[in-house]
Each structure stands twice: as structure tokens, then as C-alpha cells.
Amino acid sequence: MAERRLRTAASVAGTVAAVYVSARLLTTLFFWIAAELSGPTSRFGADASISSLAMGWDSQWYWVIADQGYPSALPVTDAGQVTENAWAFLPLYPWLARALGTVLGGYPAGAIVLALVAGYAASVVLFLLLRGRIGETAALWAVVFFANGPLAALFQMGYAESLGLLWLFLALWALVQRRFGWLYLLVVLMGFTRPGVLAFALLLGLYGIFRWFRRRDDPLPVSHIVHIVALGALAVIVGFAWQVIAGIATGDPSAYLETELAWRRSWVGSEEQFVPFIAFFQAAAIWFGLWGLPSALGPVLLVVLIVGAGVLLARSPQVRRLGPEIRLWGASYLVYLLAVFFPQSSIFRLLLPLTPVAAGVAVPSSRWWRIGILVLCVAGQWVWIHEMLALGDTFFRIP
Structure with a gap:
């Protein structure tokens, strides 16, 4: 029995590795083309390279954290308002990347290798999470879409996304398998890698x-009730822990919140204050105005999208096959985003945790359907790389 399980595990690991490595080769090709297309107006300049693209944008913030830590005094404008700073980014990924970099010859190597390995591990766990619900073939196709998806470049950049997804997929797998003991560790790991553990707290409640x-x-x-309540409380505590830590370290209780608001004040004005569930409606009106459309249509379309997402989670046969845990996660995470996030061009990256829900597209067994989805994924990946890395020259080209 043990030998059979070992062979099965090796087969899964090998099959997913073949998918993942081939996807990473394609992404590398896209990176090379993007570096060649990068010009003087791009953030990366005319002499861009694959390595400079891989360490671009928010990768630099993680590098600052690994090299210098977090500021004890918040940077402010002449008007006294907090500006963008490292407190917006959680510490686990840069700390692990720094440790790995001591072996590999520097932080950039550690950051990229960590992202790559975590992305592969996340792909394996995604397969295991889905296999029991939608079957091996559909689960493998879901991994194909994930590894080649529009945001797959992040698996080869100094971003925390792949590590955060690994903890999330493991946590969902543990919840599905009712192995609650693992969640005590995973909730903490999630909470100090990427924002969003409060969405997991909501999931546990639901x-x-x-x-x-x-x-x-x-x-x-009774043991399950105790675990669910205790884990929900832990997730809430961890979800607010970074705000407390930032407040203690800087002497400003609102340090984290003010730091997060710094990224949206250029959009909505210097007097912006955090009010839950307002930012999406503000942004919808702003974006429609930028596109030359009536601003009032933005919030209307947003309501339509929210209702549509709710219907999809509740009624879609493909999504229902994923099981209640994944569907409840989708609802919880969408509520979390609506409550706290101001949507900019990074919204696509913020949607990555919905990957298990999006796996419903792999359920239809038509070969042409799956090939068509894969083509869309690869095309979307190139568009994202081209816009964010090859061009990267304006406010709507920030990943």
C-alpha cells in the first residue's frame, strides 16, 4: 500500500512538473520578447533584461524589506500625509527569499527561485484539491490553465503571490479533508505572506x-466546532496583527491603514478615509470617466457583476461540482475585496486567489473547449507581460 501511494505521488509530481516546466519555458520566451520590445519610455528602459523584468515593480519593495527592513518612521509628504512605504508588504516572503539568497548568491536569485518552487508546489496542491471533486483529467487541465494563465508571469517574478497561493491551496485542501490541525499553522503563514487572511476567517464562519x-x-x-471557532478567532487575530505590529514599530496606530491609503489618494484626493465597501464604487465611477463613459454607469455595472458572481457561485453546475468549501471561499474572498480594495490595474493580480473557483472552466470535457481556454490563457499572459513589462509606462500598466 505504501509503495503504491509513493508511485502515485511520484506520478502526480512528475505530471504536474511537466506541465509547469513547459509553462515556465513559454513565459521565459515572453519575457525575452518583452525585454527586446522595452523602450526608453518603459519603466525598465531600452536595456531591459529578463532578470530586470523579473525584479520589477513590487519586487523592489520586497527587496527593500529584505535588505533594509521596515521604516521606524513613516515617510510623509510636505503636507504631512503618509506616502507609499514598505509597511504595505508582509514579511514572510522577503525573509525566506533573503535566507535562500544567501545560498544562491543574492536576494534576486532567492526571490525568483522561491517564487518558482512555490508556484510548482501550489500547482501540485491545486491538483490534489480538485481531483476528488472534478476528476483527474479536469483537475490536470485546471493546473494547465493555472500554470499558463494570464498572471503566470508572477511565478517568475519577485512577488509573494505564488507563496501565498501555496498556503491558500494547502489551507483549502486541509479544510476539505477536515484536517483542522494543519490550519493553525497555515493561517499564520497566510497572514504574514499576503493580505487576505480575514477572507479566510469569513470562510470559516460560513x-x-x-x-x-x-x-x-x-x-x-464537538471537536469540529471547537476547531472551527478557534481557527476563525485565530484568523481574525492574525488578520489584524500586522496593523498592530506596524503601529507599535512606528509609534503610529494607523501606520498600516495610512500606508494603504497612500496608494489610492492620487485617485480620490488627499482627504480620503477608509470606509468599507465604498472604494469599488468610487473606482467604478472614476474608471468609466477615464474611458469617456458616463460615470454613473460604473457603479451600475459593478452591481450587475456582483449579482452575476453570486449567481455563478450559487447556480453554475460546473462551480457546484467544486464543493461547498471552494464556493464559500469564492464568496468570502469577493466580499473581502469589495470591503477593502480600491481597484486599479492590479485588480487582476488580486483575483488570483479565486483560482480554485475558476477551475470550474476545466469541468466541460470538450477538447476544443479546453484548448480554447488554454489559448485565451496564453494570449492573456502575453498581453499582461506586454502591457506591464514591455510597455509599463503609465498608470493603467502597473501590475
Whole structure:
């Protein structure tokens, strides 16, 4: 039995590795073309290289954290308002990348290798998470779409996304398997890698309610109740822990919130204050105005999209096959984004945690459907690389 499990594990690891490595070769080709196309108006200049693209944009913030740590005094404008700074970024990824870089010859190498390896591990866990719900073939296709997706360049950049997705996929797998003990560690790892652990807290709350109403068909032991409540409380504590740490380190209790607001004040004005669930509607009106469309249509379209997402999660047969845990995660994360995020061009990157929900596109068994989705994924990846890296010259080309 143990030997059979070992062979199965090796087969899964090898199959996913073949998918992932081929996808990374394609991304490398796209990086090379983007470096050749980069010109003097690009953020990366006319002498861009694959390595400079890989360490561009927010990768630089993580590098600053690894090299210099976090500022003890918040940088401010002449008017006294907090400006963009390292407190917006969580520490686990740059710390691990720095440790790995001591072996590999420098932080950039450590950052890229960590992103690459975490992306592969996340692909393996995604397959394991989905296999029991949609079958091996569809699960493998979901991995193909994930590894070649529009945001797949992040697996080869100094970003924390792939590490954050690894912890998330592991946490969802543990929840599906009801291995609650693992979640105590994974919640902490998620909470100090990428923002979003409060969405997982909401998921645990919804999951507990779901299990309670189904307790006659699916028994809910007291031990499960204790775990769900304790993990939900832990996720809330971890979710606010970085704000407390930033406040203590800088002497300003609002340090983290003011830092996050610094990224949106150029859009909405210097007097902007955080109000939950308002930012998406503000941004919708702003973007429609920038596109030359009536600003009032933006919030209307946003409401349509929210309703559509709700219907998709509740009624789509393909999504329903993914199971209640993944569907509840999709709902929880969307609520979290609506509550706290101001959508800019980085919104596509912020949607990556919805990957398990998006795996529903792999369920239809038509070969041409799956090939068509793969073509769209690869095309989207090139568009993203071209816009954000080859061009990278204006406010809507910031990843």
C-alpha cells in the first residue's frame, strides 16, 4: 500500500512538473520578447533584461524589506500625509527569499527561485484539491490553465503571490479533508505572506454555519466546532496583527491603514478615509470617466457583476461540482475585496486567489473547449507581460 501511494505521488509530481516546466519555458520566451520590445519610455528602459523584468515593480519593495527592513518612521509628504512605504508588504516572503539568497548568491536569485518552487508546489496542491471533486483529467487541465494563465508571469517574478497561493491551496485542501490541525499553522503563514487572511476567517464562519445546518446528514462533532471557532478567532487575530505590529514599530496606530491609503489618494484626493465597501464604487465611477463613459454607469455595472458572481457561485453546475468549501471561499474572498480594495490595474493580480473557483472552466470535457481556454490563457499572459513589462509606462500598466 505504501509503495503504491509513493508511485502515485511520484506520478502526480512528475505530471504536474511537466506541465509547469513547459509553462515556465513559454513565459521565459515572453519575457525575452518583452525585454527586446522595452523602450526608453518603459519603466525598465531600452536595456531591459529578463532578470530586470523579473525584479520589477513590487519586487523592489520586497527587496527593500529584505535588505533594509521596515521604516521606524513613516515617510510623509510636505503636507504631512503618509506616502507609499514598505509597511504595505508582509514579511514572510522577503525573509525566506533573503535566507535562500544567501545560498544562491543574492536576494534576486532567492526571490525568483522561491517564487518558482512555490508556484510548482501550489500547482501540485491545486491538483490534489480538485481531483476528488472534478476528476483527474479536469483537475490536470485546471493546473494547465493555472500554470499558463494570464498572471503566470508572477511565478517568475519577485512577488509573494505564488507563496501565498501555496498556503491558500494547502489551507483549502486541509479544510476539505477536515484536517483542522494543519490550519493553525497555515493561517499564520497566510497572514504574514499576503493580505487576505480575514477572507479566510469569513470562510470559516460560513463553513461553520453550513456544517451546522447540515449536521443531520453530515454529523458535526464537538471537536469540529471547537476547531472551527478557534481557527476563525485565530484568523481574525492574525488578520489584524500586522496593523498592530506596524503601529507599535512606528509609534503610529494607523501606520498600516495610512500606508494603504497612500496608494489610492492620487485617485480620490488627499482627504480620503477608509470606509468599507465604498472604494469599488468610487473606482467604478472614476474608471468609466477615464474611458469617456458616463460615470454613473460604473457603479451600475459593478452591481450587475456582483449579482452575476453570486449567481455563478450559487447556480453554475460546473462551480457546484467544486464543493461547498471552494464556493464559500469564492464568496468570502469577493466580499473581502469589495470591503477593502480600491481597484486599479492590479485588480487582476488580486483575483488570483479565486483560482480554485475558476477551475470550474476545466469541468466541460470538450477538447476544443479546453484548448480554447488554454489559448485565451496564453494570449492573456502575453498581453499582461506586454502591457506591464514591455510597455509599463503609465498608470493603467502597473501590475
